[in-house]
Amino acid sequence: MSAPTTLPSSPPASTTGPHSASPTTRRPLRGAVARASADWRLRFAVLSLVWGFSFLLIKVGTTAYAPFQVALGRVFCGALALVAVLMLRREPLPSGARTWFHLGVAALLLNTAPFSLFAYAELTIPSSLAGICNATSPLWGMALSLVALSEDRPTRRRVAGLGLGFLGVLTVLGAWQGFSGVDAKGTAMALLASLCYPIGWIYVRRTLASAGSSAIALTGGQLLLSTVQLGVLAALFSPAPAGFPLWPTLSVVALGALGTGLALQMQYGLVAEVGPTTAQMVTYFIPVIATTAGVLVLGEQLHWNTPVGALVVLAGAALTQSRSRTPRTPRATGAAPAGQS
Numbered sequence: 001m002s003a004p005t006t007l008p009s010s011p012p013a014s015t016t017g018p019h020s021a022s023p024t025t026r027r028p029l030r031g032a033v034a035r036a037s038a039d040w041r042l043r044f045a046v047l048s049l050v051w052g053f054s055f056l057l058i059k060v061g062t063t064a065y066a067p068f069q070v071a072l073g074r075v076f077c078g079a080l081a082l083v084a085v086l087m088l089r090r091e092p093l094p095s096g097a098r099t100w101f102h103l104g105v106a107a108l109l110l111n112t113a114p115f116s117l118f119a120y121a122e123l124t125i126p127s128s129l130a131g132i133c134n135a136t137s138p139l140w141g142m143a144l145s146l147v148a149l150s151e152d153r154p155t156r157r158r159v160a161g162l163g164l165g166f167l168g169v170l171t172v173l174g175a176w177q178g179f180s181g182v183d184a185k186g187t188a189m190a191l192l193a194s195l196c197y198p199i200g201w202i203y204v205r206r207t208l209a210s211a212g213s214s215a216i217a218l219t220g221g222q223l224l225l226s227t228v229q230l231g232v233l234a235a236l237f238s239p240a241p242a243g244f245p246l247w248p249t250l251s252v253v254a255l256g257a258l259g260t261g262l263a264l265q266m267q268y269g270l271v272a273e274v275g276p277t278t279a280q281m282v283t284y285f286i287p288v289i290a291t292t293a294g295v296l297v298l299g300e301q302l303h304w305n306t307p308v309g310a311l312v313v314l315a316g317a318a319l320t321q322s323r324s325r326t327p328r329t330p331r332a333t334g335a336a337p338a339g340q341s
Contacts, residue, residue: 044279048282050258052287053259053293054290055131055294056127056251056294056297058251058255062248064241064244064248066238067119068116068233068238069234071111072230072233072234073253073256074252075223076227077261078260078264081256082220082261085261085262086216091214093221096211102204107222107226109196109199112226112230116230117190117193118130118193121187124185124186126294127293127294128300129172131287131289132306132310134193134194134290135194136166136191136194137195137197137198137283138165138317139161141201141320142158142321144199161319162319163316165315165316167312168310168312168314172305172309173187223260284314287310
């Protein structure tokens with residue numbers, strides 16, 4: 001999951017001041033604000049559910065399709081959803097060979113690689129564990145940003161959060177038991193998938209910040225290129241599916257159209273309305289929902305160290321995202337990576 005980095009410009013400040021409104025106009029304004037507040041909270045909850053259930057949908061999809069095929073169906077349906085949004089808005093896809101080259105790299109880092117890795121990982125690990133591994137993405141991101149982004153300086157709080165987060169990972173995996181009962185290969189794939197996201201975010205930030213297209217257009221182009229990449233990989237390395245059973249097929253379609261397409265559009269609206277700091281908090285609900293869905297729907301086993309470790313991971317991730325209270329000049333960026341759980 002990733003929060004989009006393209007933000008609309010702030011509306012101009014009112015020239016009349018708060019005391020110029022008459023008593024008769026204040027009540028409707030308060031009512032409108034209350035409705036808007038309830039509306040974004042509802043969309044926040046829906047977004048958390050959609051992305052939290054993504055790991056269950058991956059698990060169901062892999063029961064009938066090869067991992068590359070699950071990832072292919074995901075990006076294809078996501079691309080269709082965003083292209084439909086662009087057509088409704090009468091907005092073109094990005095232009096320029098340089099932009100499309102960078103979008104191709106972003107597609108590889110933010111879609112093709114992590115989506116395939118999560119699908120392969122869930123062949124051998126529970127969907128709940130995959131969801132928890134996804135929550136380590138902010139930890140990887142903080143570690144990488146200290147090296148790759150000069151404006152991100154280490155602080156004691158953020159370094160402590162990094163250490164706490166990885167302590168949580170060891171708790172989830174049961175390190176004191178020698179990682180018994182945990183498939184090392186599948187877990188490594190899920191952790192590698194979560195590492196792909198911050199690498200992709202840094203690349204996008206450095207190369208597409210001034211692309212000149214909207215986040216929806218850039219993400220739509222990115223998903224189209226990922227569809228081409230995964231189409232080639234699926235054709236070369238995956239056998240043709242024996243059939244198209246209902247539930248796995250619906251799971252892949254929902255995973256793409258809702259989780260990779262429309263959910264991104266929903267989060268762009270949240271970022272514009274409540275800001276990226278609040279919008280990105282959806283990350284902390286994803287492993288909770290993924291674990292609950294895996295246990296209740298798929299009957300996955302849950303040991304005490306899994307939820308405890310997940311809470312420690314989330315606490316560490318929250319610390320790594322904390323900032324100094326000193327105001328900073330916002331940095332203009334352009335592209336929103338289409339990364340997600």
